[in-house]
Amino acid sequence: MAKRMEILVGAAIGLGMTARAAVDGGADFLLVLSAGRLRVMGAPSLAAMLPIRDSNAFTDAFARQEILDRVSVPVFFGAAACDPRLSIPALLRRVSEAGYNGVANFPTAIHLDGSFRVALEEAGLGFPREVEMLRAAPEYRLATLGYAKTRVEVDALLDAKVERLCLNFGWNSGGSQGVPSGVPLDQAAERARRLFAHIRRRAPGTLCFVEGGPIIDPSHLQQVCEASRADGYLGGSTLDRLPLEMSVMQTTSAFKTTRLLPQEGDTVAARVPGLVGRSQPARQLMARIARLVATDLPILVEGEPGAGRTTVARAIHQASGRTGALTFLDARQDIAARLFGEGGPAALLALRHSTLVIESADALPPMLRARLADWIERGSFARFAKPAERIPGARLVLTHPLGGEALARALSAQRLTVPALRDRLEDLPLLARALLRGAQHGAAELEPAALRLLMARSWPGNLRELAEVLRRAATEGRNGRIDLATLEAQIGLASTAPPASPEDERAWILDALRRNRFRRGETAAFLGIARKTLYNRMRRLGLEA
Structure with missing residues (x-):
């Protein structure tokens, strides 16, 4: 037979x-x-x-x-x-x-x-x-x-x-x-x-x-x-x-996320090339950058690890219209010779319209901080020149963890705070698309349920963590789509981990409850946790009522 x-x-x-x-x-x-x-x-x-x-x-x-x-x-x-x-x-x-x-x-x-x-x-x-x-x-x-x-x-x-x-x-x-x-x-x-x-x-x-x-x-x-x-x-x-x-x-997730999903050709409310976002924190960041790039003032970019401080530094250089070199130095390494060797910073920024970025500026030794402040004070950056009198020249940008007030004062730098990803989740669909394209996975698409899972996470690692998760998920995805199962496999148990402190965890759960009209079953599904787990956390955090 x-x-x-x-x-x-x-x-x-x-x-x-x-x-x-x-x-x-x-x-x-x-x-x-x-x-x-x-x-x-x-x-x-x-x-x-x-x-x-x-x-x-x-x-x-x-x-x-x-x-x-x-x-x-x-x-x-x-x-x-x-x-x-x-x-x-x-x-x-x-x-x-x-x-x-x-x-x-x-x-x-x-x-x-x-x-x-x-x-x-x-x-x-x-x-x-x-x-x-x-x-x-x-x-x-x-x-x-x-x-x-x-x-x-x-x-x-x-x-x-x-x-x-x-x-x-x-x-x-x-x-x-x-x-x-x-x-x-x-x-x-x-x-x-x-x-x-x-x-x-x-x-x-x-x-x-x-x-x-x-x-x-x-x-x-x-x-x-x-x-x-x-x-x-x-x-x-x-x-x-x-x-x-x-x-x-x-299908329900697709309708729920209609306003979140960016469409091709969607115009992003951004005034700074290289940055993506339309949330209020993103708009405020871009508006401040737009004001600062019209000057030659030093800028200290601060924020949480992985929030995109280096990306903002690049965007500042591009938005300034500077055609000269963009030079990066890491303060965790011995950069004294490059900063104050023969020719000093002027040698690094010999070309007009150049930008020097010192990353991890919190690691600058006190001696280098003092010498850099003195160099700035001598007028190399023409801090007080009027726009009509300013000669296009070098700009100094420093990246720093949150709390850079002292260094900013020492260097007469303007502080620019990059918001954490959890504070701008509205931007996540646009950020995800940009990150997938940047990682050469431009054809990969997030299914609506997968996007909701991303938006339910607190992202302690910020954009760096999001980029890594998306990169792995795009590699494992099938037919150019990242579905819920693929994303869950890449995020693992960490996808359900709330912020570390009880205050943040309470706010995390309360926000999810409000989004789902305090329906506990829907809230648990939205957060990607078991209903019993949600009940236990609500009881511990005093949210039972």
């Missing part, structure tokens, strides 16, 4: 719209299950195991209204056989007359264990009753699909001559309502290999399917299928809940 190039796919669907979408995507058959309907109603799949509905009537109602006679593939009915009042022949007759092509044992007792399942079996209401139903189904011209977990259950289904057998690994993990399966992927693959080999020895014509547990995407399925030679896959949560959650989340 020739090897099938494509596996069979059965879609366990609870909504007409997703049923038609699954068929358009190539599903070979559909299963209408109470779990599928409960999922689209917002409940987890395992709610199907609770006595909250007349499962058969519930399933039949939505299937007749939305799925039967509206799709071009066979439809299997998920039948609950445990009701002791239920006449199995009567149920199968109704299913056949309604137009279903087959029947499956769902909800199924295979998801139960312990003394409760033993009690069901002893009362004649457990898995054997499901097998009885599947054994009788062909008499009503119904195809059969049986769910099983263990070899004993598999053998019972084979004795009933079930045509399609699905090895189930438990409820799907993943998403907001997933249940940890407890079955590692490699163990699932090995279990399927052994059981399917057993099935093919006993009943070679039986089609073997896998479903559930750790299989939540095609790559997982491929690993299991390659090991077990499965004929097909049954998808429930993986075909409706997980894609729906992700799609709705991404």
Whole structure:
């Protein structure tokens, strides 16, 4: 027999719209299950195991209204056989007359264990009753699909001559309502290999399917299928809940961030070439730079590490219209010879329209500070010249951590404070685009949910940290897009770390609560932390009320 190039796919669907979408995507058959309907109603799949509905009537109602006679593939009915009042022949007759092509044992007792399942079996209401139903189904011209977990259950289904057998690994993990399966992927693959080999020895014509547990995407399925030679896959949560959650989340995030996402050609309210931003702190910074570059006054640029002090120094040189050299010296190194050797600073700035940048100026030894102040005092920078009298010449720019008042006074320098990234998060979309382009990842785009994660972070490392995260994420991204999962992997646990001090942490959480109208679940999702973690932090910080 020739090897099938494509596996069979059965879609366990609870909504007409997703049923038609699954068929358009190539599903070979559909299963209408109470779990599928409960999922689209917002409940987890395992709610199907609770006595909250007349499962058969519930399933039949939505299937007749939305799925039967509206799709071009066979439809299997998920039948609950445990009701002791239920006449199995009567149920199968109704299913056949309604137009279903087959029947499956769902909800199924295979998801139960312990003394409760033993009690069901002893009362004649457990898995054997499901097998009885599947054994009788062909008499009503119904195809059969049986769910099983263990070899004993598999053998019972084979004795009933079930045509399609699905090895189930438990409820799907993943998403907001997933249940940890407890079955590692490699163990699932090995279990399927052994059981399917057993099935093919006993009943070679039986089609073997896998479903559930750790299989939540095609790559997982491929690993299991390659090991077990499965004929097909049954998808429930993986075909409706997980894609729906992700799609709705991404689309909602896109609308939420519409005003944040910069468009091509978007004009940035910036008056300084080389700087990006339109927030109030960014505007104030640029306005001050625009005033200072009209003078030759020394400028001390201060700010937190990674905030962009060197970038601002470059922007000052460019905005000044200076065509001469831009020279950088690091005060942490021995720069005395270059500053005050033969020719002094004038030798470094021999060309007109030049700029000298001394980085880490807080490391300047006292002697060098004094000599530099004396050199400035002698008038090399024409501090008091009127614009009409000023000869275009050298400019001195120094970068310094926050708290550079003393040095600024000593050098008669104008202080310029670069805001921290956390104080200008409104600029983050523009900054991210600029950083990606600067890192030669210009084609990479941030998905809206990924952008929201960036904006929920406090960024203690400022622009330097943001640039590094984006660089790694762009390298790992697929199809030129940086999605939420890729970004989370690069940020790691640090993405949820608030500022170090309790005061900053309180402000961080309070801001997120206000953004989400004090809805705690939405706030936790926005911050990228568990709801319980949010509650604990709110309690510790006195924000419970």
